[in-house]
Amino acid sequence: MSDAALAHEAHEEHPTSTGLNHRKILMWAFLGSECIFFGSLITTYLVYRGKSVVGPYPGEILNIPLTSVSTFVLLMSSLAMVLSLAGFERAAGAGTDEERRRSELKKGRFWLLMTAVLGTGFLGFQVYEFYEFVHHGLGLTTNLFGTTFYVLTGFHGTHVGVGVVWLVSLLVLSYFGKVKPLDVELGGLYWHFVDIVWIIIFTLIYLIPS
Numbered sequence: 104m105s106d107a108a109l110a111h112e113a114h115e116e117h118p119t120s121t122g123l124n125h126r127k128i129l130m131w132a133f134l135g136s137e138c139i140f141f142g143s144l145i146t147t148y149l150v151y152r153g154k155s156v157v158g159p160y161p162g163e164i165l166n167i168p169l170t171s172v173s174t175f176v177l178l179m180s181s182l183a184m185v186l187s188l189a190g191f192e193r194a195a196g197a198g199t200d201e202e203r204r205r206s207e208l209k210k211g212r213f214w215l216l217m218t219a220v221l222g223t224g225f226l227g228f229q230v231y232e233f234y235e236f237v238h239h240g241l242g243l244t245t246n247l248f249g250t251t252f253y254v255l256t257g258f259h260g261t262h263v264g265v266g267v268v269w270l271v272s273l274l275v276l277s278y279f280g281k282v283k284p285l286d287v288e289l290g291g292l293y294w295h296f297v298d299i300v301w302i303i304i305f306t307l308i309y310l311i312p313s
Contacts (some may be wrong), residue, residue, distance in 0.1 A: 112145060130289050134296050137262075141300050144308045146305065148251040155246035160307050164239055166232065167309050170250035175230030177263075181298045182223035191277075192284045212277055215287070218294065219270040222263055229260045252308065259304060262297050269293065 190211025197204035233253070241249045269290050276282045 107237065113161075124285060126285065126289060127292075130292050134292065137296065137300075141259070141303075142231070144251075144255045145303065148255050148307065151247040151251050155248045157246050159239055159241050159245075161248055161252075161308070162312065164236055165240055165309055166235070169228065170305065170309050171234065173225050173232075174301065176221050176228070177225045177298055177301055180218045180225070181295055183214045183218040183221060184294050187211050187218060188284065188287045188291050190214060191282070191287045195284050209284070212274055215270055215274050218309075219267050221276070222267045222270070222294075226260060226263055255304060256308075259297070259300060266290075266294050266297055267287070 109291075144177055188211070190207050190213075194204045194207035194211060197207060236249075241252075243249055243253045273282050273286060276286075
């Protein structure tokens, strides 16, 4: 790589006075706004917690073992995301060693695919849970618990779905040589944020009795 190319790459990686890539700063700003968004939903759930005057109530309908499995699946997807980023970073640092680059790139793609598969599995659990809840009489407008529960977990599931589409897009683009480690890192930041939000939701709804 020429000196001019190296200088251009360095400029792309550190174009701001903070020393961070502008895309990464934008992602952190976006995640900050998402904290406010989910914070408002979680606060609303807590304000109306235990105030439903008709059932079904949380203790009658929540399936903690099933949701614990889905939570484990989502947490394992975060591990897969870390392994994927490591693979793409090692591939980028392989230099002229083409065989090593291809090997690490293959690992990165595999773990990226696994992240998307595990995320899709989590969504499958959520769809099944929603179906069971509706079957047992808990709809969006049944009571305060139903309204706050479906809105909070539904928006989180939507975020997971967006993340899965994002990861699959990165996977496809990687075969055209259009994905850099930074692209995967940004996707990873979003994915880890979604996982952290779910840990909070899971703790408040399923583990702490109302």
